Amino acid sequence: MRAKIPTIGLALAAALAFLLPAGLSARAAEPTFDTGMIPPGHIFLPEGEPGANIFLISDAGGWGDGEESLAKKLSGDGATVVGIDFPAYLKALAADKGDCVYMISDVEALSQQMQRAGGAKTYNPPIVAGIGEGGALALAMISQSPKATVGEAIAVDPLAGIPLDRELCTPAKKTRQGNRTVYDMTDGPLPAAVTVILTKNAPADGRSHAEALHAAHAAIALRNDDGTALDSLSQALSDRVDAAGDDGRTLGLPLTLLETAPTRDTMAVIYSGDGGWRDIDSQVGGVLQSKGIPVVGVDSLRYFWSARDPQETADDLSRIIDTYSRQWKVGHVLLIGYSFGADILPGTFNRLPEDARARVSQITLMALSHRADYEISVEGWLGGGGKANAGDPVTDIARIDPARIQCIYGKDEEEDACPTLAGSGVELIGIDGGHHFDGDYAALTDRIVAGLEKRLKN
Structure with missing residues (x-):
């Protein structure tokens, strides 16, 4: 006709x-x-x-x-x-x-x-x-x-x-x-x-x-x-x-897409530290991409430049998971947060809808603190930590199945929250160095992927 x-x-x-x-x-x-x-x-x-x-x-x-x-x-x-x-x-x-x-x-x-x-x-x-x-x-x-x-x-x-x-x-x-x-x-x-x-x-x-x-x-x-x-x-x-x-690319959000043919039926979402998408965040993302795990990088500096409501953040993460798991045709999600990004990730995960949570096979928290904020602060840039307006992320972690969580910390970082989770069932990985793990990001990513592969088999 x-x-x-x-x-x-x-x-x-x-x-x-x-x-x-x-x-x-x-x-x-x-x-x-x-x-x-x-x-x-x-x-x-x-x-x-x-x-x-x-x-x-x-x-x-x-x-x-x-x-x-x-x-x-x-x-x-x-x-x-x-x-x-x-x-x-x-x-x-x-x-x-x-x-x-x-x-x-x-x-x-x-x-x-x-x-x-x-x-x-x-x-x-x-x-x-x-x-x-x-x-x-x-x-x-x-x-x-x-x-x-x-x-x-x-x-x-x-x-x-x-x-x-x-x-x-x-x-x-x-x-x-x-x-x-x-x-x-x-x-x-x-x-x-x-x-x-x-x-x-x-x-x-x-x-x-x-x-x-x-x-x-x-x-x-x-x-x-x-x-x-x-x-x-x-x-x-x-x-x-x-x-x-938005050209079907970034949902109007400050995202970096590292695309590759998936080899593990898994995509990763990485929330950067408060310095933005650079250094450790982007390098870990690049190694994951080389291993067949496509990555969505969230620039925390740009995304949290002004205060975000925690539920708004979870809704945006749900959109990211929904959009890119469809685009890349994968069934599993690896969530990674570094520093500021690690602090907001447990509370954000808990606010996701049930179907989005079910897709998350592993939550990797790197350089975790006891202070979660949904807004970038000058204090954080100066190394003094944020205002903890969203509380202690360890409290949010207690609501998550510990078998899902991998907490990575630098052994020289005295205030890291990961060691306080000993005995909880959370996977703890201590790495030589401080807040930046002495810069060996390839080895760091290998530990992340090893944990993921173990969880995908369970």
Whole structure:
């Protein structure tokens, strides 16, 4: 099918065409799209350069006011949006004459058309998303997607399987349940990031299926949400739009990304000392990168330059974990903090949502003190310590499973808090030297990775 986006009236369009200089491309020129089996009629282009690229699938009731409002909001924030009416799309899929049903070619082709029409300078792979039946269909799409084709699937309260008699083109395991077919994911690494959000109204069969998928693929982000399904989907998609507006790189935060192909199904997040992302922080990050562990470095000097609320810090860390575990397709997280960064990390971890905490396999605290602050202070720069407005991090550590924690200290550092944790079950590592461990950062990183590998096996 070919579809045109809604535009201004013919008279006004003619007037604008008369006023525009010859050769000037006008968005009012009504770009036409070949939508394939996707029902036309709900296509939204932003005013400026497109960012995120979203395919929003309705629930069983079809495209309604809620979907329309969300699509317009996302488009207003810079996303290209294709709205898919689930009942109409299901009918089109059922009528397809192929040996099996393949949805991804239409999604990819329409995605490319829209980004071209919008003048995107960088291609953003499509995000397929929906609630209920729409969420179930988004998951089914990933079961048949090639690698590097779809960016992500976001499913809120999905049902188990889809009500389509014809089989999808996929080698993934499939199970017939009544009038529905339930699809697993293909073996091996996921072809795209997957996020499943479950509210209190999630159907029992859909919850069970999502949990089974997560058990088979740790990289699937599975979390519970107290809000409504529409609010949960809106927030998740808004986060993706915000990330795309920041080139999908740093979430509007002072982050350094050290990317590499993951070799341990693990990424690291490192909070620097109060001097910023340099010296020990960046060098440990570089060694981790060389060992196949991609790194997100948080510049504490810039991030905590003004006071941060502890819950705000935890929310940002949750966003970091969610975004980059999806981007790098890893199931585990290594949290590292040095000095100021070590002091705030236990309290921040305790405020993370349960799903984010569950991903953290190891917390490495280097040069820990008894004073936690969520704001950089002049006293800290001068070596006098902060004001301890957030209390003693040792108190926060007591609330964490000690088997998760590795505390590294310089044997010459008399005020380090790590030795006070002796007998608690925390892994203590004393290294020759003081606050900077005599500069042997490669050996230091080897100790961190050795602890991680041990914990990943448990």
